Amino acid sequence: MKINLVLELLDVPGQLVAVLSPISKLGANLVTLIHQRDNKNERGMIPVQLTVEGEQDNLQLLIDTLIEMGITILEIDGVVRKEILTTILIGHVIDSDIRDTMDKINELEGTSVVNLEVKLSDEEESSAMIVIESDFGKKDLVIARVNEIATDKNLLAVNEV
Numbered sequence: 001m002k003i004n005l006v007l008e009l010l011d012v013p014g015q016l017v018a019v020l021s022p023i024s025k026l027g028a029n030l031v032t033l034i035h036q037r038d039n040k041n042e043r044g045m046i047p048v049q050l051t052v053e054g055e056q057d058n059l060q061l062l063i064d065t066l067i068e069m070g071i072t073i074l075e076i077d078g079v080v081r082k083e084i085l086t087t088i089l090i091g092h093v094i095d096s097d098i099r100d101t102m103d104k105i106n107e108l109e110g111t112s113v114v115n116l117e118v119k120l121s122d123e124e125e126s127s128a129m130i131v132i133e134s135d136f137g138k139k140d141l142v143i144a145r146v147n148e149i150a151t152d153k154n155l156l157a158v159n160e161v
Contacts, residue, residue, distance in 0.1 A: 001053065001054065001055065001056050001059060002031065002051055002052065002053040003051070003052055003053075003059050003063075003076060003077055004049065004050070004051050004075070004076070004077050004078065005049070005050045005051075005052065005063075005066075005073060005075065005076055006047055006048070006049050006050075006073070006074040006075035007019060007047070007048045007049075007050065007066070007071055007072065007073055007074065008045045008046070008047060008048075008071075008072040008073075008074050008082075009045065009046055009048050009071070010044060010045055010046075011037060011040055011044055011045070011046045016035060016048065018069070019048070019050075019066065019069075019071060020033075022062060022065045022066070022069075023052055023062060026054070026058045026061050026062050026065065027054055027055065027058045028052050028053065028054030028055075028058050028059060028062055029052065029053050029054060030050065030051075030052055031051040031052060031053050032049070032050065032051035033048070033049070033050055033051075034048070034049040034050075035048050036048070036049075041084075043114060043115045043131060045072075047074065063076065072133070079136075080136045081135065081136050082133055082134070082135065082136060083133070083134050083135075083136055083137075083138070083139050084114075084131060084132070084133055085131070085132045085133075085134065085139055085142055085143070085159070085160060086129060086130070086131050086132075086160050087129075087130050087132065087143075087146050087157060087158065087159045087160070088127055088128065088129050088130075088157070088158040089101070089127065089128045089130065089146075089150055089155045089156070089157055089158075090125065090127045090155060090156040090158070091125055091126075091127075091150075091153070091154060091155035091156055092124065092125055092126070092153075092154070092155070093118065093125075093126045093127060093128045093155060094118065094120075094126050095124075096153040096154070096155060097153075098116070098118065098128060101128075101130075101149055101153065102116065102130070104145070104149050105130070105132060105142070105145060105146065105149070108134070108138070108141065108142060108145055109135075110134055110135030110138060111132060111133070111134040111135070111138060111142055112132070112133055112134075113130055113131070113132055114131050114132065114133045115129075115130070115131035116128060116129070116130055116131075117129045130146075132146075143159050146159060147159070
């Protein structure tokens with residue numbers, strides 16, 4: 001049996017080797033590897049496509065092992081597992097407790113803030129670009145949560161469509 005995986009790895013030495021290590025240990029074989037370093041996203045992550053063959057139980061154990069290692073699996077056999085959403089909050093972002101904002105987003109099951117960039121200006125207001133990773137199919141729920149938080153904190157939320 002073969003499976004196709006799309007992983008998201010940090011572009012630092014040792015990441016790819018760490019991901020490949022469990023493949024042979026679990027009795028599977030690497031068929032194809034596409035390591036796309038030129039497709040780095042704003043968080044310094046790169047997509048890595050793997051085709052692995054082996055017994056069904058070993059392949060499931062490989063997936064479980066990668067998840068335990070904290071590796072983000074974006075796709076399995078073309079089925080999207082994770083979505084990335086970028087949103088911008090504008091207003092008194094710092095004064096309204098940015099940590100609390102992140103915690104409230106992270107409360108959603110299968111959702112986490114994976115990047116935060118704050119822009120300060122000469123004025124009292126600031127802006128924050130927040131990158132959120134969620135399980136597939138939760139995008140509308142995440143947007144609703146961000147909008148609810150923004151309303152509660154008197155912030156303007158600009159969500160991607």
